[in-house]
Amino acid sequence: MELYYDEMESPVGPLTIISDSEHIVRIEYGLFNQMKAKMQKWSERYFNNPKFIHKPGIVDHVKTELQDYFKGKRRDFSFDFTFHGTPFQHKVWQALYDTILYGETKTYKDIADTIGNPKAVRAVGGAVNKNPFSIVVPCHRVIGANGKMVGYNGGLDKKEYLLAHEAK
Template identity: 70%
Template sequence: MELYYGEMESPVGELTIVSDSKKAVRIDYGSFAEIEDKLRHWSERYFDDPEFIQEPEKVDLAASELREYFQGERQDFTFDFAFYGTPFQQKVWQALYNKIPYGDTKTYKDIAQTINNPKAVRAVGGAVNKNPFSIVVPCHRVVGADGKLVGYGGGLDKKEFLLTLESE
């Protein structure tokens, strides 16, 4: 299976966007070289014999929409993407994408309640941590029960930047 990737600079550092040629399948912090092992490990779970090919034009739409987001010109993303994860993870990611509006925040408990599993707060945290679509699926909008910034795969500095960008 051929997977295509492109890299882009952003105000929160380099991003790598991966596509199966039809839909984006991941957006991660870091250059491909920095996260290659992570991407190979992940892709082997979901694709037969994955091969990564650098072809930025295959991810142009996603990159363009991300640039617009960082320029304050976009609040929603329209490019096609596909989730690869457990059914529970996919349910959590879909809730993040659909239920946390631009500029708003929710707690892990809020998300657990949204997916009709109010006791799954820790499991929600685990799924949020595995989010394959940095920025687009807004796990940066998930905060602790006390409203404080907690855990973010990209680092709390990036989370704070994104939340500040969305509040302006």
């Protein structure tokens, strides 16, 4: 099995985009070489120890959509992606993608209610933290019950930037 990746610069730092050649399987903050061990561990769980190949061009369509997002020309994404995680994580990630519109925010409790498990607020937080599609699946739009910014896998500075960008 082979997974292909390329990187791009963005206003929130470098992004690595990973594809299985048919679907995007991950978008991560940082350069691939900085997260190679993390990606290897993650991929062993879902792809039977794949080989990562740097293949510029394979994700150009994704890079274009992300660039348009940062230029304020795009609010939604149209490329194919697929989730790799637990059934619970899939449910949470799909709820983020389907229910939090551009420029909106919701709480972890809102997401727990959306998936029909109102007592799973902490578990929702754990799933949000493992979101494999930074920016596209809008975990940056999830805030604490008190309305404050809490935790973000990419760092609160990135979360603040993305929310301010979408508020424009």
